[in-house]
C-alpha cells in the first residue's frame with residue numbers, strides 16, 4: 001500500500017445500513033475517492049428523537065468532514081460535568097469542562113439532536129456523491145462472491161461490502177456459525193429516553209438548567225440518569241437507566257410516565273421537576289452480544305467488513321457507541337484512500353481490523369465496568385474529588401485520555417508509516 005491519497009482507483013463500495021456507522025463510512029470512503037452506495041431498509045433516515053453526545057475522539061473527525069454550519073450552530077457544549085448522588089448532592093464536579101476538554105484534546109465535547117446530526121451526515125454524503133437506496137432490505141450476503149441480494153430478489157455486487165446494519169445485524173447472523181450466534185442478550189437494564197423543550201418550561205430554575213448547557217450525571221441504586229442540553233440550550237435530553245422490566249422479546253416500547261416517575265420519586269427534586277413535565281416516554285431494552293472473532297472476511301472474489309453496532313454493540317454508559325462507529329468509518333474509509341489496486345483491499349481490511357478491533361472490544365468491556373461501580377444509596381464516591389481510577393469513566397484521569405485522545409487519522413497514518421518502513 002502506498003501512502004498517498006492520489007490513486008485513481010475507484011472501488012464500488014456497498015454499505016448496508018444508513019445509521020451513524022453507515023453514514024460515517026460512506027463519507028470517509030467517498031472522501032477517499034470511491035463510489036459508494038448505501039442500502040437502507042427504512043424509507044428514509046432512521047432518526048431517533050433524542051440527543052447524542054459527541055466526544056473529542058469523533059468530533060475531531062467531524063471537524064474534518066466539512067459538515068454544515070447549521071449543525072455546528074445547533075450544538076450544545078457543556079461548561080461543566082457534575083456527578084451527583086441520586087438525591088442531588090454534588091459528589092464531583094469538573095468546572096470549565098468545555099475549555100479543559102478543548103485544551104486537552106483539541107476538539108470539543110458536544111451534544112446534538114440526533115435528527116440534526118444524521119441529517120447533516122446524510123447531506124454531506126449526498127454532496128460527496130454517495131448514492132442512497134432507501135426502502136431496500138438486504139436479505140442475504142454471499143461472503144465468497146461479494147454479492148448481496150435484496151428482499152425483492154435484486155442481486156448487487158461490490159468490490160467491498162460493509163455491514164453497518166446495527167445490533168440486530170443480518171450480515172452478522174449470516175457470517176457467524178449458528179451455534180455461536182444467538183439473538184442480542186439483555187443486560188438487565190433499560191433506558192427511558194425523553195426530550196423537553198424550553199418553550200414549554202415555565203419554572204425559572206429549570207429554564208436556567210436548559211439554557212446554560214451543562215452535563216449532569218446522577219448515580220443511584222441500580223439506576224443512573226444523564227441530563228444535558230441540546231440545540232444551543234433550547235431543549236433538554238434525559239436518559240434514565242433502570243432495571244429492565246420489559247417482557248423478553250420486546251426491545252422497545254412506549255413507557256408509562258407514572259411508572260417512571262415512581263421509580264425516581266426519591267431522587268433529586270430538580271430531576272423530579274423535569275419529570276413532572278413529561279407527557280410521554282420510550283423504553284429501550286439495553287442489549288449486548290458476544291465478542292466476534294473477526295470483523296472482516298476476504299476471499300478471492302469478495303471482501304467484507306463490519307462497522308458500528310453490527311460488530312461492537314455496547315452499553316450507552318460511556319456515550320461511545322456512535323463515537324466508536326465514527327472512528328470505524330474514518331479508519332476504514334481513510335485506509336481505502338491509500339490503496340492502488342483491488343488486490344490491496346484485503347491488506348486495507350486487515351489493517352482496519354488490527355487498528356479497530358482491540359479498541360472497539362476494549363470500549364465494550366469498559367462500558368460494563370461503568371455498570372458495576374458500587375453505588376449504594378449513600379454513595380461511595382468521596383465528595384468533590386476526582387482521582388484515578390475514578391468510577392465515573394467520563395472524568396477518570398486514566399480512562400478519559402484513552403477514550404477522548406484517540407485520533408483516527410493519526411492511527412491510520414502511523415500504521416501506514418510503519419508498513420512503509422518495513
Ligand SMILES: Cc1cc2nc3c(=O)[nH]c(=O)nc-3n(C[C@H](O)[C@H](O)[C@H](O)COP(=O)(O)OP(=O)(O)OC[C@H]3O[C@@H](n4cnc5c(N)ncnc54)[C@H](O)[C@@H]3O)c2cc1C
Pocket residue numbers: 016017018019020021022039040041042046051052053054136137138139164165166167169170191193239284307308309310314316319320321322323324325
Ligand atoms: C439510550 C442510548 C443512548 C445512547 N447515547 C449515545 C451517545 O450519547 N453517544 C454515542 O456515541 N452513542 C450513544 N448510543 C449508542 C449509539 O446510538 C449507537 O451505537 C449507534 O447509533 C449505532 O449506529 P449503527 O449505525 O452501527 O447502527 P444503527 O443505528 O442500528 O443503524 C443500522 C441501520 O441499518 C439498517 N438495516 C438493518 N438491517 C438492514 C438490512 N438487512 N438491509 C438494509 N438496511 C438494514 C437499519 O434500518 C438502520 O438504519 C446510545 C444508545 C442508547 C440505546
